[in-house]
Amino acid sequence: DKLIAQRLHWKLKALVSLKCLSIMGGKRSDVQCFPEEGMLPTSLTSLSICGFPNLTSLGKGLQQLTALEKLEISHCRKLQCLPKDGLKHLSYLCIRKCPMLKQSFRKEREDWPTVDHIPFIEIDNQRIS
Numbered sequence: 474d475k476l477i478a479q480r481l482h483w484k485l486k487a488l489v490s491l492k493c494l495s496i497m498g499g500k501r502s503d504v505q506c507f508p509e510e511g512m513l514p515t516s517l518t519s520l521s522i523c524g525f526p527n528l529t530s531l532g533k534g535l536q537q538l539t540a541l542e543k544l545e546i547s548h549c550r551k552l553q554c555l556p557k558d559g560l561k562h563l564s565y566l567c568i569r570k571c572p573m574l575k576q577s578f579r580k581e582r583e584d585w586p587t588v589d590h591i592p593f594i595e596i597d598n599q600r601i602s
Contacts, residue, residue, distance in 0.1 A: 480504075485513050492518045498525035508534030519543040528552050535559045546571055553577065555587055563588075567595045 485491065491514050498504055504525050510533040517538050528549040536559030546552065547569035554577050566588060568574055575596055588594060594602040
């Protein structure tokens with residue numbers, strides 16, 4: 474928890490060769506928004522966010538990841554939606570154990586255009602596109 478609390482001091486943005494990043498919170502993590510603007514290097518092609526029970530939104534830092542192709546989000550029970558911008562380059566989206574986010578992925582909902590271009594979408598081990 475202390476490491477996550479210091480995430481803005483990690484200086485990950487300077488790691489311009491970093492392609493894949495997995496970050497795990499914890500049961501007591503109080504992070505509500507991630508990633509923050511300017512936190513991650515734009516070279517990331519794969520990002521996994523797991524175990525943030527209080528995460529309610531994905532930050533503007535996700536929109537800056539123009540090389541991002543693969544996004545996995547799991548065990549973020551309070552996350553309600555994905556950002557409208559910033560997912561244009563994704564070819565793979567996997568969501569697990571995020572009940573509120575899962576509700577926003579019905580094809581009849583207005584949120585669907587945010588992800589309808591992604592060739593592979595999996596929610597709770599079930600492929601939906």
